[in-house]
Amino acid sequence: MAGIVDIEGHPTWLEDRGGNGAPLLLLHGGLSNSDALLGTIGAGLAEHYRLIAFDRPGHGYTADTDADFHYSDMARESVSVLEKVAAGPAHLVGWSDGGIIALLVALARPDLVAKMVVIGTNYHVDGIQPVDMDPDSPVLQELGRAYAERSPDGPGHFEAVARKGMQLISTEPSLTTSQISRIQQPVLVAVGDDDIVTLPHTVSLYEALPNGQLAVIPGASHGLPLEQPGTLTSLMLPFLAAEGPPRTLMPVRRRAR
Template sequence: MTPITLPLSNKRVAHYLERGTGEPLVLIHGVGMQAEAWYPQIDELSSDFRVISVDMPGHGKSTALDANAGLQDFVDWAIEFIEALDAGPVNLAGHSMGSLIAAGVAVTRPDLIRRVAVLNGVYRRTAQARAAVLQRAAELRSGAIDVETPLKRWFNAEEAQRIAAQKVESWLRSVDLEGYATAYTAFANGDEVYADGWHTIACPALVLTGSDDPNSTPDMAWQMAGAARNGHAVVIANERHMVNLTAPREVNCALRAWLQTEPVHETVKPEA
């Protein structure tokens, strides 16, 4: 993978990994992760696509946003990044927080998107679920970081998941705490920001999650896919939140099918 640093406005930079040639596929990871968190997809899909996996603001080597940044600020950042790539419309996939960003770009700037994929995304949380993530965000802002709890929630004890769990643990322990807290707060408050805009998404939209993900539930996936004009839901059995790492074969198969879907050439007015 080739590491690249792309200058953005206000003296900020976006750092990303790139491999392969062909249609551009931009990948945005979740909170606490980094560009490398897409390694099974980079390895597989770069044989046919120009895969661009970017560090989210405040993660890896990408410049952080303002501490009070909300989801819309992260979406604006993604739009600026895609425009700076100067690669034309891209295929855009996001995981967890990255999926909220990807959906926000698809809603507000459909001209930049060929296809959009939402992996383990959230959509209209219950009041109980929202309270839990807001509490987690408050803990992070106070300087407390709990690595063990998400690891237990995301991975089981099977030997096949051990390597992925170790990688995720290393990323969580090395993340910049302020950048992590900013992104998590935006994530905690972001599940309804673009929810009403899903009906405007006309491009092929893949919505994928694991059947055992208690926060990015199958019901959320079905609702998002049903709201989009060309949505398709995939629920992978017996998998949790880090499904792109724990079930790479199934995820890569779903992504390839999505990437082979004919783009919809329709002009959709961006939402204000």
């Protein structure tokens, strides 16, 4: 099922691919869309899980609003999707902004979250390096092309959306490791070894999570789900399917658990 549903009073594009597996909500990155994940890592997950994805306002097939972008609003929209569509707790898989949203959902509504995979995710604005968002940059050109193909607002609105997106990542989020430590769900933290999220920041996210696991993917950037979807799903599937914490031969961090 794919189409427009009402989320927080706004017509929102949502896709529910059904299936008998546990629900898994894909949360796309900033200035991106659900197709970017459904068409990459989604291919490896669809056989095992009921995939659900939606385009946030100003992204993909969902029209923009006059409001600025804020992660708190995006998290609230995601909670509404989970309450309306998912039958019980769902796994959350978030890329970039989507990972930030997943963390916020877990803090606000832990009852709706089973396990999480956060990809190229910072919990504080200080955790990312400067991003080249010159209008002529290849990344912005590709994002603009994908936007023009989908947006009901038309290609000319992309400049306004990009401006709001850049404002968002330059001022938010502002979570602390103390807040992150309240997340009890198992979380796989995945990042490329050349990501815009700094490696020390990624490690601090992993270390703050009581039940975190860490994967640094060699030869990958912030575009990890697009660059190496097979590598990513090969790590995600056993993590999501595992029962209980990892059992290793020489535990150190997990020794007391």
